[in-house]
Amino acid sequence: MKTILKKTLTFLLLVSISFSSIAFAVTGPAPVCLSTPHLGFTNGIQNTSEQAVHSLVILRQHAKARGMVSPSNKDVSDYVFYHQKGINGTESRITSFLLDVMEVYWQLAQATVNNDPAKEQQAMQLFFKTVLPSSSDASTSGMLANMLQFLTQAQNERIALTMYTGIGGTLLDTTAKDVAKLYSILSKGDTLMMAAHSQGTLSANAALQEFAKQYPQFASQVRLASAGMAAPNVWQTPGSIVANTYVTNTNDLVIDTIRDLARSKSLAPSAVANATHPVALFADITGHDFTKIYLDESAETGTKFMQIFSNGYTQLLKENSAKVFVADLTYTVDFSRTRWTPENRISGPDGFGFTTSISQTQLSPTTIREVYSLSCGGNSTTPILKSYDFTFFLGGLSNPDAVVSVAGTITMSAVTYPVTKLGLVNSPIGGIPGAGTIRLTGTTGTPAYTATLSIF
Amino acid sequence: MSLIKRSLLIMALCGLSACGGGDTSTTSPPGNTTVEPPIKTTVIYGALSSAEIALIGKDADTNGIRDDVDAWILATFKDSATQTIAKTRAQWLTWAMLRGARNVPVTTSETNKIAAANACWIEKAYSTMGDGLPGANDWEALLFNTHLRAVAYLTWDANSDGIVREIHANPCNDVIGVPTL
Numbered sequence: 280m281k282t283i284l285k286k287t288l289t290f291l292l293l294v295s296i297s298f299s300s301i302a303f304a305v306t307g308p309a310p311v312c313l314s315t316p317h318l319g320f321t322n323g324i325q326n327t328s329e330q331a332v333h334s335l336v337i338l339r340q341h342a343k344a345r346g347m348v349s350p351s352n353k354d355v356s357d358y359v360f361y362h363q364k365g366i367n368g369t370e371s372r373i374t375s376f377l378l379d380v381m382e383v384y385w386q387l388a389q390a391t392v393n394n395d396p397a398k399e400q401q402a403m404q405l406f407f408k409t410v411l412p413s414s415s416d417a418s419t420s421g422m423l424a425n426m427l428q429f430l431t432q433a434q435n436e437r438i439a440l441t442m443y444t445g446i447g448g449t450l451l452d453t454t455a456k457d458v459a460k461l462y463s464i465l466s467k468g469d470t471l472m473m474a475a476h477s478q479g480t481l482s483a484n485a486a487l488q489e490f491a492k493q494y495p496q497f498a499s500q501v502r503l504a505s506a507g508m509a510a511p512n513v514w515q516t517p518g519s520i521v522a523n524t525y526v527t528n529t530n531d532l533v534i535d536t537i538r539d540l541a542r543s544k545s546l547a548p549s550a551v552a553n554a555t556h557p558v559a560l561f562a563d564i565t566g567h568d569f570t571k572i573y574l575d576e577s578a579e580t581g582t583k584f585m586q587i588f589s590n591g592y593t594q595l596l597k598e599n600s601a602k603v604f605v606a607d608l609t610y611t612v613d614f615s616r617t618r619w620t621p622e623n624r625i626s627g628p629d630g631f632g633f634t635t636s637i638s639q640t641q642l643s644p645t646t647i648r649e650v651y652s653l654s655c656g657g658n659s660t661t662p663i664l665k666s667y668d669f670t671f672f673l674g675g676l677s678n679p680d681a682v683v684s685v686a687g688t689i690t691m692s693a694v695t696y697p698v699t700k701l702g703l704v705n706s707p708i709g710g711i712p713g714a715g716t717i718r719l720t721g722t723t724g725t726p727a728y729t730a731t732l733s734i735f
Numbered sequence: 736m737s738l739i740k741r742s743l744l745i746m747a748l749c750g751l752s753a754c755g756g757g758d759t760s761t762t763s764p765p766g767n768t769t770v771e772p773p774i775k776t777t778v779i780y781g782a783l784s785s786a787e788i789a790l791i792g793k794d795a796d797t798n799g800i801r802d803d804v805d806a807w808i809l810a811t812f813k814d815s816a817t818q819t820i821a822k823t824r825a826q827w828l829t830w831a832m833l834r835g836a837r838n839v840p841v842t843t844s845e846t847n848k849i850a851a852a853n854a855c856w857i858e859k860a861y862s863t864m865g866d867g868l869p870g871a872n873d874w875e876a877l878l879f880n881t882h883l884r885a886v887a888y889l890t891w892d893a894n895s896d897g898i899v900r901e902i903h904a905n906p907c908n909d910v911i912g913v914p915t916l
Binding site for chain 1: 755779828846849850853854857858861866871872874875888889892893895896897898899901902903904905906
């Protein structure tokens with residue numbers, strides 16, 4: 280009877296999962312070259328996309344009130360990673376409920392084996408173990424039995440098989456979409472502070488684990504704060520010093536039941552509750568709603584969650600101030616304005632009788648490289664014997680936002696020029712992305728030299 | 736979890752008329768329980784079948800918003816700016832419902848436009864109502880108050896699974912009127 284009750288509650292509880300909002304605090308101004316983190320939200324079960332958007336925008340309001348701002352200098356400020364879970368209009372209500380539960384089981388099974396594809400068989404076994412009722416359950420009579428009658432052995436075997444392949448495929452596909460989106464955001468050098476709620480903690484974990492596996496160089500540019508943890512564990516950025524990055528209400532009946540159920544089915548249980556919100560009889564009796572419970576700043580759940588979010592946000596600002604990654608970029612050179620000085624021309628003999636030229640390879644599409652030490656302000660040098668400035672104007676940029684820095688190298692026709700300083704001294708020029716000046720300062724002259732630009 | 740908690744939960748959940756999360760206001764919006772015969776044919780969505788017109792419901796002023804939804808907006812939001820964006824949002828949600836009824840593929844562009852209308856409305860309403868503003872589920876309960884409407888809307892929603900919504904810093908700049916279907 281106790282098992283039946285748990286199952287029944289799980290079906291019912293999964294209906295009521297909701298959202299919340301978040302807030303945080305900024306400590307000091309952001310570095311001039313660093314954009315503030317984007318905000319992201321991943322919804323839980325039984326949420327429509329409108330409800331997920333609602334959560335993100337309410338979160339943004341709370342954030343704004345605490346001095347946090349979404350990046351306004353970017354094409355897109357914030358993101359809702361929407362996962363439609365179990366409210367498919369083409370399904371019957373019962374089937375939708377079942378779909379929801381199957382999804383949770385499937386994800387818990389995956390989480391139990393740490394989303395390791397090599398352990399797929401183990402995950403499948405765990406999945407079947409959770410969805411197939413025991414004989415004692417099936418013999419139970421009364422209202423609860425009626426509510427669970429669709430969970431007969433035969434029906435579940437059929438549904439489970441369908442669900443395992445169907446749900447598994449759908450969720451994997453959704454994870455792949457999330458990973459692609461994460462790459463598109465983070466590979467430009469941006470950062471992302473994500474919030475996940477309820478079942479969204481499972482899907483966010485899966486997406487971030489996969490992302491970190493595929494693109495470890497970008498993993499530190501995203502942080503995750505979780506509320507109402509359905510997941511057993513918290514995804515951690517490699518090397519992150521934040522150990523506590525989730526909040527679950529001790530009165531969260533939804534997570535309570537899922538945790539108990541998982542434990543009884545040999546699945547890894549949801550993380551233990553670690554904060555308390557008083558039972559909210561009228562606002563949200565389940566103790567699970569994101570905005571009502573986990574963003575309620577008058578309770579421990581809200582203050583703790585906001586602090587976690589704030590910590591992650593601050594970390595992103597601090598740790599990524601000198602780390603920039605950009606995606607592939609194509610460009611052309613504006614020869615009408617690109618030139619050497621003091622000669623003030625592109626080619627021809629300079630003041631020392633040497634001939635300068637621009638490498639034509641610069642006109643080809645260029646693969647952007649990664650820069651780990653970005654100079655936001657540039658360098659200045661003191662000429663010793665000679666000083667050349669190479670001022671460049673790039674055009675046709677495929678992604679102007681991606682151009683953070685341009686550096687130059689000098690190749691010689693004879694001996695290596697003893698360059699003492701080579702750096703960006705003025706960029707962008709007039710606010711134009713991809714325009715700047717490289718200054719070459721050396722101690723002696725050489726027969727010829729060519730500047731080659733590298734865009735970062 | 737105590738038995739009392741679980742019992743309370745069951746009682747609460749059994750009383751729910753609709754599922755889903757989101758902020759919930761304490762004020763229940765008015766709604767119809769049946770599809771009303773249309774008085775006039777709205778034109779902002781383009782050519783519609785009789786079934787689609789019936790799905791929209793009674794829309795006397797042909798603004799694409801069911802009359803009781805119009806009334807709710809005027810009664811709930813006091814300033815004209817919020818009323819205006821609330822109506823635009825209602826039109827977009829109705830538009831989504833009609834798209835769901837046709838079960839056509841959902842594009843990223845349309846999800847962002849609908850999200851922008853939602854975000855803009857929240858930003859305007861939040862300034863006066865704070866966290867007490869109606870939740871998305873309140874809107875949905877009002878607009879999709881029949882089985883047919885709910886199924887159509889949820890079909891649109893299901894077809895948008897996995898699409899990442901992009902919200903700009905100033906979402907009101909992205910709000911436009913609904914296109915024809």
